[in-house]
Amino acid sequence: MEKLKNIIKTHPKKLIVLLVLLVAYYFCLPKKLFNEPTSTVVLASNNELLGAVIADDGQWRFPKSDSIPIKFQQAIVQFEDAHFYKHVGFNPISIYKAFQQNRKAGKVVRGGSTLTQQVIRLSRKNKKRSYIEKLKEVILATRLEFRHSKKEILNLYASNAPFGGNVVGLEMASWRYFGLKPAQLSWAESATLAVLPNAPSLIYPGKNQQKLKVKRNKLLHKLYKEAIIDSITLELALAEELPQKPYRLPTTATHLTQEISKKYKGNRIETSLDIHLQKQVNQLVKRHYNRVKQNEVFNMAVLVLDVKTRKVLAYVGNSPTDKKHQKNVNNILSRRSTGSVLKPFLYASMLQSGDLLPQQLVSDIPTEIAGYTPKNFNEEYDGAVPANEALTRSLNIPAVRMLQRYGLEKFREDLKEYNINHIDRSANHYGLSLILGGAEASLWDLCKTFAGMSSTVNHFEELKHQYYSNEFVEPTYFKNKKVSFGTIVNQPKNIDAGSWFLTLETLTNVNRVATDQAWKYYDSAQKIAWKTGTSFGNRDAWAIGTNANYVVGVWVGNSDGEGRADLTGVGSASPLLFNVFNLLPKSDWFLEPFEALIEEDICTESGYLALPICPSTKKRIPQNGLKSKSCPYHKEILLSKDNLYRVTANCEDITSISKKTWFSLPALMAYYYKQNNADYRQLPRFKTGCNPLENNTISFIFPKDKQTKVSLTKGFDGKTNPVVFKLVHNNTEAKVYWYLNDEFLKMTENYHEIAVTPKKGKYTLTVIDDLGNEVKKSLEIN
Template sequence: MLPLADAACVVLLLAFLFSLPGQLFKSPTSYVVAASNGELLSASIAKDGQWRFPAADTVPDKFTKCLIAFEDKRFYAHPGVDPIAMARAMRQNLKSGSVVSGGSTISMQVIRLSRRESRTLWQKMIEVVLAVRLELSSSKEDILGLYAANAPFGSNVVGLDAASWRYFGRSAARLSWGEMATLAVLPNSPSLIHPGKNTERLIKKRNDLLDKIARLKIIDQATAELSKLEPIPGKPLPLPQHAVHLLNRFKSEYNDHSKGYDKSASTRITSTIDYELQINVNSLLKRYNNRYRANDINNIAALVLDVRTGKVLSYVGNNYQPDQKELESHVDMVRAARSPGSTLKPLLYASMLNEGFILPQTLVPDIPTQISGYTPQNYDLGYDGAIPADKALSRSLNIPAVKMLQNYKYQRFYDKLKQLGFTSLNKPADHYGLSLILGGSEVTMWDLTKAYMGMARSLNHYNEYKGRYNPHDYDAPVYVQGETRERSERDMRFDQYETQLTSVVDHAAIWNTFNAMEELMRPGEEGLWEQFSSSQRLAWKTGTSFGFRDAWAIGLTPDHVVCVWVGNADGEGRPGLTGIDAAAPVMFDIFKQLPVSKWFKIPQNKLKKLLVCRKSGYKAGENCVDKVQQLVSPAGEKTRICPYHVLVHLDRTETQRVTDACDSTVNMVHKPWFVLPPAMEYYYKIKNSDYKELPPFKTGCGAEGSGTAMEMIYPKNYASVYIPLEFDGSRGKVVLNATHRSANTRIYWHIDNEYVGTTQVYHQLAVSPPPGRHMLTLVDEYGERLVQVFTVLQ
């Protein structure tokens, strides 16, 4: 058993060893976001109302030298307590009869700042003990870091980093000797910072320190004299607000347990943001926003990603205007779920190429369409009859897109979007239906750019990874510096993949899609881009939501993805708010801030050569005369043979069609012919003067039983129609519209087996049937019949 004295010593030793808490400072800190070069982008005040930045990794050498010269010149020599300084302080205090000097070391001041106790003799003794204990467990540099991060600098400013920005508008590393000397003397008397007061006292303390460090040969006297001429700070300056929305995103994700942030982690991040680009994009968006506000379009956002690394290079969630709250510029439109307009069309095009539904230029119907009461319209309200899929994409036609989705199935496309990482599709596929392709869902800018970046990364990696797929290509973008480094290293570890990996979309489909996207006609002066050698090749797409509520533009190169949104955060639509007019010019101007990239390399070994009908874009069959070789996805082999090239039987003059009922097979001429269905032909021949209609049947041959002579344009089978009232209150009429392959043929119309009229050449008939279900029967002069059903709504 230990003697009492020894036991007491052990207890005292243990008390000494465990006297210091594991974390000295537990005060909340400001959230701080810095650019990739360390420049401050944005910061928010701490929960307790103080500007207190997290402790920096290093303390600027100028501050260290000024602080030690002013507060604790034997800092590196003493063990936490300076007996000489304390003896001097006691002598000065006794002589003056009041406290004129404290004799506290920097270590003791760190302890006092962490404890916040009243300054009594007993507390002074505790500070001595704890200062020695602190010195045993911490380096001198760590102690200086604790002091610099937690010293008071007047008003509600705590810590050197916050003080340098609040008083001088720069980082501590960029302060001059005069500015650093000012900050070094402030913690000793933080009340000296008060606009219009104490100016002379603060200048004297700063100048005395400058003279002192000159005597210590830290600086020369000339530098000291010049530093004395520098002005001292007045009222605190506002902190930079270059990335307010990214800061708020970091704050919310830091406090979201599912994001995996350690609560002991710093509330300061060094982001991947390119500082100069962020400043330029902010300025650019502000300029456009000022212009658009004349049309009451109040909000604009942009996101720029580095394709190869997944870094976020610029993040502007809105043109931030805190003094005008009615503009709702605090809303982060990068994270807001909005209607995407037509921006999902390239994803459908790529998916259909990927799975063998179409080839790049397969003809798609573009005719009046009504599907279960849903009636899509093209922006120009016109029809092409039939149009190549890539041209339908580059012109952003709605009806072909709906027809393509109807063929592909919206349930399959919904699953594909989920696979691409769209997180805002929180309702079943049936809720969206075919409107999914025209903006009937909601997406975020973050998810949209992630999907396009993933496709670009996948195509880039084709040559780098010898045709294999990287499963991380579709990972979310990252805005924190360390996370980017980890992912880049992970991307390159491909020895672990022994077999070829599957991708969301194959390389060939992506390549064809990007080439189709490049064909979009650029707005304004950009339309002449090909005439300039310095111009950037871009795959890009615009989108406009229903009611002109959202204008989108997204573009990409092998190196960058840029997405722009323009609109009102409250969802108010405005005339003229379209992707091509409002968002696209901004996107092109942002690309001008970026280095020019080369175009995507062709994935040669992944593209398959296939003979295709030049006119139809389908896989060539035996009746296709004009064939062309195209590079397509391997799945293109699964596409159907061209249905529009058929073999027709003509008489010897080749001006009339015949059948074996009216002509001998010996006399027939068999000739391939490009034939579209009647409704498609009706519109197609208007815009394609080279289209040759089928010759008429020879007299006596007829067309009985062909079943292809007539087609309804409106209404479609099983459609529902609404007949409005006229201005005078009388019941209006609905115009029935049909087409016949033979232009001069008469058509006899019947509704519910009752004759209602005859048409020739232009087969349109205005009728006013009562509400309810009706049977429509069309009979041509050859006896060909077309029967279908439609419903008139109440």
């Protein structure tokens, strides 16, 4: 201690200078040696390259890798710096030899730099060589050796060395010249790349082959001499050809790569994509594209999610089309009209609220609501149809009427729970067309919503009849990210497992395309809940399906929004959907959530809760189904002795009256229902003399009883005047439904008069009141 004090007292200035030099030495090396922009690199779950985006400076420079393959390590060390693991950043002997050779030659013929010095030179942008610059490199190289391990220094070199053209770094060079990952390179390929940074201009495919071969083979012989490779390996390596042409980088998931590049530019991203599934889906999309483009449909998208982890397994943002047809548009994220894809969520909401039972009859009749007139796709009517069948057939009129009954504002609030980004307007903005495609959503969000539906059912049993608070969580394409389903709660936020399960069961009965009608008879067939959608004007075709493990979503159309007549969800999107499902492992179906369902007597004909007079069967329904109405269509009537007429106790002897239960629909529903249900029987007429019939008679005012011809007239402006049909009904509270040649015209009450402008021809005018009384009249319009 005394010695140190004496030294400080004796040489204070020297110590200060030494301290300054030490501090300068410590801080002489920048914290980050390389600040150049790097390419965005996207990897599959097995670390295979899916795609990459060039760095902002136009160089193909991959982010620094965590490791370097042993073959390249040994090759580069033997070629550039055989004493790499022994020196502290510079090799005095090599420098001396290089100085002597360069002095004799009068020019630089030998470098003498270690790999550590070369890392420094690369970081300093290859400044002009001089003895001063060489001294700086030596100092900085020693500092680098103190700060980093030999392995890290090798990594820095391999990541930043030039390999010809705009190729920087081993990883990019490996892909560019051999189409392989660095770890897959042979000894000959590793040796080829090891000699390139020394003279990167050599590696232009097809040129300078002999010079490059001499350098490579010389290195291979040295590797053999150092016993790094054996004689057989040497012989095989020497026989390998040099690269003849550059390889293109993989473009296995182009649109995901571009999307990641926007958010995580310059990073290496490990995704959850299954490389084998991705390639297979790419092939399916290519084949499907070649079919649908014959109909001038040029774009599509496919997304595959794992229900249990919410990880993206396959991501195809567009078809292999051209620039003219918007090949760069990512149709997984683009907002598109939803068509009928939201119908299952209305169905589930109504099951949950008790406003609907699965097989309950809903109206499918001509409908006009505040000027809005929905139409079914086939422009026909069923009169009454079970709700589950209305969903599987995607009937529009029942959906609109159900939405009106459930409440537009209420359903709009329900949709908020699913976090569908583009459904961001008020209920009044969308109106009742919301359920038919009046709103827009992306394939990403719709698949997310179907995954939440499936996941709720899966988790119900796993959580012992409880729920997660965040089932509709955002999916992820990151390999190591785990999504959070929220906290465990006793009640669901919106819809319980029972209602979702019944919805999924219903969706398994959607009819597949005509060529696949026998699918359910195949042993290998998967049970899939799926829904299609076709937007107005045939602009968007959707098909989204799910089982307990996977969600597959497909969109087909034109990215510019141009519609095509034959573009439909069933015909254009569903074939691709099922082809993708066929690639996936067969999945078990959902476990039925018994505790979320109850067993009740259900009317076999109406689907409502059964009355004592209804024919019924036991069905499992949501717990809130008990709030549903009892059957309104079964009634007990009195019949005459011969069962031909309805009677009352006032007009028939009580001993001649029989009582019978009858299934009877309202007049307008019955009119269309009986056309598709041959076994439907209208209520018998009342026997003559019984009062109800006398109070419900219909008489035409125009045309008159015997009138069979009606002439069209023209006004002063030359336009044809409408024909005005009139009638009178004895019951002032009756509603009357008018039809012309089976086409519904209008419903009237109180004052029964309608104006129509038919073309010339023969017609049948039919009127029916709400008690089932019917009058027909044949007319000829001339």
